[in-house]
Amino acid sequence: MIFGTKFQCCFYWMVLLFLSVGHAQTPDIFRAEYMRMPRNNQGAKLSRIKLVVNYPITLKDSSNIIIGGEYNRLSYGLRREGIPEGIEGLRHLHVADLNLAYVHRYNEFWRIIGVVTPRLSSTLGAPIEKGDISFNATAGVLREKKHIDKPSILVLGIAYNSTVALRVPLPIVYYERRFHKHWSYVVGAPKSALKYHFDEKHQLQSEFILDGYYVNLQNSILVPGGGEATSISSSGSLGTFGYQYALKKSVFLYIYGGHTLFQTGVLRDKDRDDIFTLNDGPSLYMRAGFRIGL
Numbered sequence: 001m002i003f004g005t006k007f008q009c010c011f012y013w014m015v016l017l018f019l020s021v022g023h024a025q026t027p028d029i030f031r032a033e034y035m036r037m038p039r040n041n042q043g044a045k046l047s048r049i050k051l052v053v054n055y056p057i058t059l060k061d062s063s064n065i066i067i068g069g070e071y072n073r074l075s076y077g078l079r080r081e082g083i084p085e086g087i088e089g090l091r092h093l094h095v096a097d098l099n100l101a102y103v104h105r106y107n108e109f110w111r112i113i114g115v116v117t118p119r120l121s122s123t124l125g126a127p128i129e130k131g132d133i134s135f136n137a138t139a140g141v142l143r144e145k146k147h148i149d150k151p152s153i154l155v156l157g158i159a160y161n162s163t164v165a166l167r168v169p170l171p172i173v174y175y176e177r178r179f180h181k182h183w184s185y186v187v188g189a190p191k192s193a194l195k196y197h198f199d200e201k202h203q204l205q206s207e208f209i210l211d212g213y214y215v216n217l218q219n220s221i222l223v224p225g226g227g228e229a230t231s232i233s234s235s236g237s238l239g240t241f242g243y244q245y246a247l248k249k250s251v252f253l254y255i256y257g258g259h260t261l262f263q264t265g266v267l268r269d270k271d272r273d274d275i276f277t278l279n280d281g282p283s284l285y286m287r288a289g290f291r292i293g294l
Helices: 007-024
Strands: 028-036 044-056 064-078 092-105 110-122 133-147 152-161 170-178 183-189 193-195 204-222 228-248 251-268 274-279 285-294
Touching: 064 204, 092 204, 204 251, 228 274, 228 285
Parallel strands: 110 204
Antiparallel strands: 028 044, 028 285, 044 064, 064 092, 092 110, 110 133, 133 152, 152 170, 170 183, 183 193, 193 204, 204 228, 228 251, 251 274, 251 285
16 A cells, blocks of 8 residues: 555655655655756856656555656756867766665664665767666665654665765765754755744755766767866755745745855766866856655
8 A cells, every 4th residue: 555644654754865865855756856057267057957756665564665766967068268179069967866765664763774776877979888877775774753842853874876986885864853843953964954944834944965976978088188088077065045835735846046165077087087177166056946745
C-alpha cells in the first residue's frame, strides 16, 4: 500500500530528507526549478533547469524503497580573451540521477538507510560513452523526535562520489530543530539555514549552501600549454535569502536571491587534475520554483 497512513507519510518524508541531504536538494515528491547566475567579471554566466520526482513504496515484508529521479540541464556561457578554443561553443551540460533507496526501521526513532545513485553527466553531443556514467552511494542513519516541545531531525551518514579526484567517502551531517513558535534552524553540510515562520503559509529563510557539478566532455578541449581537458567541474558556496509561500498543504512557490561566497569552475584532464580555470569570480544568484512536498 502507498501513502496508506499518517505514519507512512511522515516516514517517507524522513527518507526523502535523507536523499536530499546526500544530494543537496529538498525532500520533495515533485519539484520544478529555474536558477540563474548572470555574467560576472570573468565573463561567465550559468543557468539551470531542475526537475525532481520521488516515488515512495511500502513492500509486503514491511521494508521500504524510494525510487527517485533528478534531471539538471545547465546552460554555461564564457566570453573573454584567452579561453581555450571550443569552450565558447560549449552550451548545454546534462546531469541525470536515478536514486534507489532501501530503508530499515531499527526502532521508533531510528532508521538505517542506503542509497545507490547511477548518474549520467555529459555534454551529450554524441552517443553515450563510458565516461558519461558514474555511480554514487550514500549510507547512514536518521532520527526524528516530533511529539515534543522542540521537535528535531538528525541525519548522519557518508557519501561516496566516483567523480571526485579524491575518492574517499565524505561525511553527511544534517540537524534541524524548531526552537521557537516562529523560528527553526538547520546545521549541516551541504546546507545550513535559519527560518522564520510567519504562519502556515509564509516563510522567510536564509541559507548557506555548498554546491557544484561534474560533467564529462565527449569532445576533449585543448588548453594553453598543451593539456587536454576531458571534463568540466564547478564547486562553490552561496549565501541566499528567500521567501516561500504555501498554495495549500505541501504545495509551495518560492524565490531566493544571493551571492557566491566563493566559486571555481575548471577544466580537468583524464587524471582529474585541474588544468585550466574557467571562472573564479563572484556572481549574483537567483532561483525560483514550484514544489510538492510530502
